[in-house]
Amino acid sequence: MTKKICAIFLMLLFIVPLSVQAQQHSFEIKNGDFVSDGKPVRVLSGEMHYPRIPHQYWRHRMQMLKAMGLNAVATYVFWNIHEPEPGEWDFEGDKNLAEYIRIAGEEGLMVILRPGPYVCAEWEFGGYPWWLQNVEGLELRRDNEQFLKYTQLYIDRLYQEVGDLQITKGGPIIMVQAENEFGSYVSQRKDIPLEEHRRYNAKIVQQLKDAGFDAPMFTSDGSWLFEGGSVPGALPTANGESNIDNLKKVVDEYNGGEGPYMVAEFYSGWLAHWLEPHPQVSATSTARQTEKYLQNNVSFNYYMAHGGTNFGFTSGANNDKTHGIQPDLTSYDYDAPVSEAGWVTPKFDSIRNVIQQYVDYPLPDAPEAMPVIEIAAIELDKIAILDTENLPKVQSDKPLTFEQLNQGYGYVLYRKHFNQPISGTLEVKGLRDYALVYADGEKAGELNRYFNNYTMDIDIPFNSTLEIFVENMGRINYGTEIVRNTKGIISPVTINDMVIEGGWEMIQFPMDKAPDFEEMNKNCVYDNTETVALSLIGRPALYKASFNLSETGDTFLDMEDWGKGIVFINGKNIGRYWSLGPQQTLYIPGCWLNEGENEIIIFEQQHDKPHSSVNTTKIPVLTTLKKLSTTE
Structure with missing residues (x-):
């Protein structure tokens, strides 16, 4: 090696580390402030969940958040999609959390990670894998040896995926949440001693730290629930708190007498159930509360900034004293500022208009919406009964x-x-x-x-x-x-x-994949004539069709004339429908359609009348609730 080459090589050894170091950033909670790269900063965040959005659209949705004026994105981590069976892990495609976080960083957004292990989120089982219920001696969400064994395995595996994406390692993750709304659970489970609740909560914090999570930690609860939900060493944040004085008072009480002050869930919309009216939150009230926070140096996270869709069987449920179960819609539009299909809404515009008055960075224009198409009536040429x-x-x-x-x-x-x-x-x-x-x-x-x-x-x-x-x-x-x-x-x-x-x-x-008509018993598959369809009335039925497209785009499948069931598009379960509403259409992302041949399979459970075709529309219908009876 010549002296000249040696000199260049030595220069590179020094230059590369300096270049990497120049890209490093810091984020800490210090002197009552969030401090980014040594300067106080307000965190203006929006909640947006990676598996509720096709990964092909992640960057577009990130750009929508930036255009609204936000500087951060928050996401839960959904344990059950990553470990569908014990010890079998999946972080591919729409589950590629690390890629989601990297895209956020590339788009100039800080990331708030909310790994649970419990997340709520109107998500199936609050994010827990269903199979935990088969583990002998396991008790959920408490200081239980079996449960904590599995939470540690999950947290350790999660760290392998995203640990290097923390701000402390040069990545965009600025904060990590421990547990989720635990104070609410404590208030409901008075059969468990408060001391045990606190032990459990502290152990989740320790598991996160033991795994290697060292970005600042926080908890998230209603302001009246901090006694049960807060943990020493983690910043308490108040969900849904609109009273600034009360916010500061309660955070100071549980955080050593100083801020920063953050509303980790600022409800710009609200969740929706089947068989119930779809809640609406006005753009005006959201904008006014946003300005109130900005005027008082309060950081916040819109829940949701963009809701997306509960594809497949991912939607969860609530229950109350009246209803044994209140299943959540397939749509997770949430009346959010960015619609289910990623569109600008009046609420988006109202928020953007307020934020741009209080920040010192220019707001980019919103990216163009994804193309929207309307598909001509799809003729359903095959019908089958469950074999x-x-x-x-x-x-x-x-x-x-x-x-x-x-x-x-x-x-x-x-x-x-x-x-x-x-x-x-x-x-x-x-x-x-x-x-x-x-x-x-x-x-x-x-x-x-x-x-x-x-x-x-x-x-x-x-x-x-x-x-x-x-x-x-x-x-x-x-x-x-x-x-x-x-x-x-x-x-x-x-x-x-x-x-x-x-x-x-x-x-x-289980319908974990689209039923294969060709493998079904030939005696159970028929040409979909009116005579055949009428003969199968009352039995759950499968309808199938192929259709061709010269161009692709987002669209909405109109299921108002159907009964109850699920739909597969090119093998993907796009979710549940139920004509009683309020949701009457199912969102089909254009990235899941093909130029050329496509396939649709509809599983109609009730099958009270025959169907010969199905239509799409360019406009979603999410608020049409039909008259109910207790026999539905």
Whole structure:
């Protein structure tokens, strides 16, 4: 090696580290402020969740947040999508959290990471993997050895993915949240000593630190719940707190008498359930509260800035004293400033107009919306009934839960043959959550946990079969019932108060992928003529069609004329529909469509009338609620 080459090589050794070092940033909580690169900063953040957005659109949505005036994005981490089975991890595609964070950094956004392990978020089981319920001796969300063993495994694996993306390592992650709204849970679980609650919460903080998370930590609770939710060494932030004086008072009380002050969930919209009116939050009130925070040096995180979609079976549920379950919509539009499809809204404009008056950086223009198309009526040329003939069947003396069947989501058909006729009152008190009931192959009625409707009259003829087709409508994601979240039929079935035991048969339809018509029994697949469709009325049915596109774009599938079910587009489950509303359309991202041939499969559970086609529209319908009855 010549002296000249040696000299260049030595220069590079010095120059490269200096270049890397020049890109390093710092973020800390100091002297009552958030301090970025040595200067006080307000965190103006928007919540946006990676699996609710196709990864092809992540950068577009980040640019929307920047255009609204935000300097940060916050996201929960959803344990259950990353570990669908014990020890099997998935961080690919729409689950590639590290890539999501890197894109945020490239777009000039700081990142607030909210890893839970509990997240709520109107997400299935609050983010917990369903299979945790099968672990012997495990008790969720408390100081329990088995539970904490699995949370540590999750947190350690998460660190492998994103640990190097913390601000302390040169990445965009500025803060990490420990647990989530734990003070609320403490207030509801008074059967557990406060000391144990605090031990558990502190152990989650320690697990995060032991894994290597060293960015500033915070907790997130209602301001009146800090006693149960705050943890020493983590900044307490107040969800939904609009009273500035109260915000500062309670944060000072639990944070050594100084700020900074942050509202980690500033509700620019609100969650929506099936069968209930879609809540609306005005653009004016959101803008006024934004200005109030900015005038008083309060940082905030809009929940949500952009909601996105609960694709597949990811939507969760609530419950209250009236309803056994309140399943969340497929749409997670949330009445957010950026719509479900990534559009500018009046609320977006109102927020942008306020923020640009209080920041010293120019706001970029919003990127153009994704193209929107309307597809001509799609003719459904194939129809099929669910084939049970060649599917494996599980035999048991009593109905087994989804979890006992090692199934997380979808549907299970429970079947019981009777040699003698029986009639009277059928009661399925352990229904979780919705069922179609058949006697001797004929539809006898529906049961629905939403209405606490667990009984119906039944007449089962001689030598015939009772069938109960059960749907999991999403595990509860908030409150004390989260620890009682098994699905299917979870207690004995009775007729006239007599327990029906022995000879139960279970057939599983997890619908984790689109049904393959070609592999189904040929006797169950038909050309979709009116005569055939009418002959299949009352039984769950599958419709299929192929359609061609010369151009792709976002669109909305109009399901108002249908009953209840799910839809697959090119193999992707785009979510649940239910004509009772308020959601009547399903969002189809254009990036999931092909120029050329496409395939749609509709699984229609109720199938009260035949269908020959399905339409799309350019405008979503999310607020049309139909008249309800307790028999729906």
